[in-house]
Amino acid sequence: MQLANRSRDRVPASHEGLGPQRHALRLPSMDLNFTPEDLDEARRLNRRLAILPRLRMETALGRVALNAMLRVAELYPLIRGSQTNATRTLKKIVALNRPVKLRIHRPAGECCGIILDYHGGGWTIGNARMGDDQNAELAVRIGVAVVSVDYRLALSNPISALVDDCEAAAVWTIEHAMREFGTDRIVVKGSSAGAHLAAATLLRLRDRSTLAPQIAGTVLFFGLYDFAGTAMVRAAGPETLVLHGPTVRATLYELTPGMTEEERRDPAISPFYADLSCMPPALFLVGTKDMLLEDNERMAAKWEEASGNSELLIAPESPHAFNRMGTSVAKKVESFVADWMLEKLAPAGAHSRSASDED
Template sequence: MTSARPQATLRPSTPLLVDPALFDPASVAPDTRAVNASIVKALGAIPDRWVFPMAVLRKLRLEGKGPFPLSPESPLAQVIEIDGPRGPIPLRILTPAAPPKGVYLHLHGGGWCLGSARENDGLNHRFVERTGFAVVSVDYRLAPELPYPAGPDDCEAAALWLVREGPGRFGTERFAIGGESAGANLAVATLLRLRDRHGLAPFRAASLNAGAYDLGLTPSARRWGDEPLVLNTRDINVFVGHYLREGGDIGTDDVSPLQADLTGLPPALFTIGTRDALLDDTLFMAPRWLSAGNPAELAVYPGGCHVFVGFPGSLADQALARIHAFIGTC
């Protein structure tokens, strides 16, 4: 009688295990509650920001007249322009004093309509100091004036520039990519485009913070409602409407990367707060990343609002330390 083949012992994967207590309101720290309350108060005082054209909102933000303070300009920053499919693309480059240990390609948030590399000087300067990496932040074209695919085209061009020019300019081929909100969406879109269009996989790691990965709206985005905690359901619909105003399909891989084939992508750290309208985007995307054969880590922070790393507090400090460590060891 033939003996039965022994069964392999299956151990649950640990990187994506999530403690249910993280979602308990009692787990939210007092300073996180205070930050959230101040955001709701500031944005709740604005009658309707969408009556203003996006160009006006961008100008106000760059002048420090938006709802939140503008960070000081980094003394490390310089701006260059590279060629793109629709003309010049500005890159804001922050370089450490010592030779860079690597280069982080940063794609800012803002719903594909707002935001800029300059507005991220505070976070990017801190990133340079804590990791020793240079940061290349892309001022990609914005909707509604230049909707999809203009933004992803610019990000793809910037990534190809880094692959081509990065080793000579920075003295390293150690590249990482990432972004916040719409920037995380564009980071994944860029990885997919490099893989599918160019046969390239140059990035060793991806830091994906509060990304929008399904523009058809995941349940948390659809059900969030009107609370103005940085981002609400109406805001998401406004941004998506502008971004896809010339016919982009929400089912396209580089529009809604949650729907894409994710094989062959780099290790990723997914960062999200439990008080983020895009919570489900990350909770759905991280397991898909892992199931496609890519290393993935999921960091969930109690009470964190949308892109909470951009606001002061112990929660942001904790999350940024993990992001810096993740990229610094890639």
């Protein structure tokens, strides 16, 4: 594990040298020591992943197949039945003259904060429903409302339309927080494509002067922030775990048709090239086996340089989407993230309860 506070620990944007020689800074809220058994388990999973097909989305047929797999996966919680006492409501809101569908999970008691969640799926597949299990568990575990956004998907819509939906959902959540949830403390969370959309949304809110002080932080899992492609993305081959390297590059071009490489660096598309000053505290998370490692190293470093409040957690022996793979590494990281969110959601001067106390 590396947890680097970027103001104190500069980590080069490279996928080489990820061993113990890097200085680790651990937050006081949780001990993130990974045992040899944790790492052995992660390596065994990686060996299995290495022989499985990679996610390929460069063709319409591939996207249909992946969407079908997601739909089947969504049936599992329905068959198994709810494992929490969280309540789920579906809501269609209108903000900034844009209609957006939300899936809202609430705990049985009062909410200590709100998690605004943007799902992943390479911008072209997926939906908010695929996060129901994790979001319901999070709602109950730390006592928050989780507002998950069903934004429009790309190819049939430009990337800007997806950000439009995410921005509208954020504005509605900010404006209705107290009335709907009894709290105005918000953490924005995104995974993969959702992390990119979360960053782009926060930039829009800041530029519109609607980045309200109640946005206490943002948690960004393994996002891609440079549509021109980092050196690591450009070099990624078909052997990369989970993601298929050449497909990721092809998807970036497909999502930005007719654009030059310089145009793909437009801050409206690629948050890495934006002015990142006056942004809320950010926790970036990525695994050592993820082809988006460099994206997260560079983005965390630039966020720290501009806003002074960025942290980077690099999970050992972990590929893209590792937090959904049930390993001990993933569980420890998820507990750490829950504690981090609780710290940010707590009112100034208050001590938040530890998520690990709820286990």
